[in-house]
Amino acid sequence: MNGTLNNVTSADKIRIHLVDEDGYSRSAITAQLGEASDLALEACFNTVEQSLTQKSFSAPDILLINILHPDLLSDHALSEAVSTLPETKVVLLTMNPSMDVLDDAYDSGIAGVISKRMVSAGLPNYIRAIAEGYWLFIRPETGGPCAAEPLREGLYKHYLRNLETADQEIVRYVALGLTNAQIAKEVHQSEGTVKKRLFDILAELGLSKRVHLALVACDAGIVRTKDLLATLAEDLRLGA
Structure with a gap:
C-alpha cells in the first residue's frame, strides 16, 4: 500500500520516494530518514510500477528501492x-550485492x-552523497569478497596495493x-595523462x-x- 508521509514540507530538502513492500523495514527506513532535517520522505510504494504511475507527486530527487535480494x-x-x-537518482538498497549485481546495476543507469x-553508518549520509552527484557502488566493508573468482580478486588487490x-x-x-578532468585537477596532472594512466591500469588488470x-x-x-562521506562533507563546507 502506498501513502503520503506526514505532510512533509519538501522545499529546499532532498525529496525521497521509497519502494518497499515490507512494513518492518519500511518503518526502520522511515525512522532513520525522518531524523534528518534536510531529507523529506514524501511517499512509500509497494512496487516500482506504483511509484512510476502515481500522480500525487512530482518526480522525486531520489527513488530508493529497498529489496531483500537484488535478483528479485x-x-x-x-x-x-x-x-x-530521467531527473531522479534511482538507488537500490539491498543485502550483500555481488560484483555482477553491482555491474548490472551500473549498466542500468541507476x-x-x-x-x-x-546502513548502520547512516543511510542519510549515503542519500546526501548520491544527491550531490556521487555514485555509490561499493560492497560492504565488513565482509569478504563476494565474487566467484577469489584468486583473481587477490591479484587485483596485490596489484593496486x-x-x-x-x-x-x-x-x-x-x-x-570523479571525472578525468576533476581527477587531473586534484593530482595536478593533465587530463590526457590521467586518461592514459587509467587506460594502462585497466589494461594491466584486464578490466x-x-x-x-x-x-x-x-x-x-x-x-x-568514509572517504566518500568525508569528500562530501568537504564539498558541502566549501559550498556553504
Whole structure:
C-alpha cells in the first residue's frame, strides 16, 4: 500500500520516494530518514510500477528501492525507472550485492547500490552523497569478497596495493566518482595523462569499465565509504 508521509514540507530538502513492500523495514527506513532535517520522505510504494504511475507527486530527487535480494528485481524495472524519471537518482538498497549485481546495476543507469550492511553508518549520509552527484557502488566493508573468482580478486588487490602513490590517488578518485578532468585537477596532472594512466591500469588488470576498477579498489582498501562521506562533507563546507 502506498501513502503520503506526514505532510512533509519538501522545499529546499532532498525529496525521497521509497519502494518497499515490507512494513518492518519500511518503518526502520522511515525512522532513520525522518531524523534528518534536510531529507523529506514524501511517499512509500509497494512496487516500482506504483511509484512510476502515481500522480500525487512530482518526480522525486531520489527513488530508493529497498529489496531483500537484488535478483528479485528485474533489470527491466530498474531501466524503466531510469527512463521514466530521467531527473531522479534511482538507488537500490539491498543485502550483500555481488560484483555482477553491482555491474548490472551500473549498466542500468541507476545512481547507486547501497548494501544494508553499510546502513548502520547512516543511510542519510549515503542519500546526501548520491544527491550531490556521487555514485555509490561499493560492497560492504565488513565482509569478504563476494565474487566467484577469489584468486583473481587477490591479484587485483596485490596489484593496486603496490601501485605508486600517484597512481593509487588516481584510482582512489575514480572510486569516488570523479571525472578525468576533476581527477587531473586534484593530482595536478593533465587530463590526457590521467586518461592514459587509467587506460594502462585497466589494461594491466584486464578490466573494461571504470566501475570495475572502483569495486576492486574498494575491496583492496584503496578507498572506503568514509572517504566518500568525508569528500562530501568537504564539498558541502566549501559550498556553504
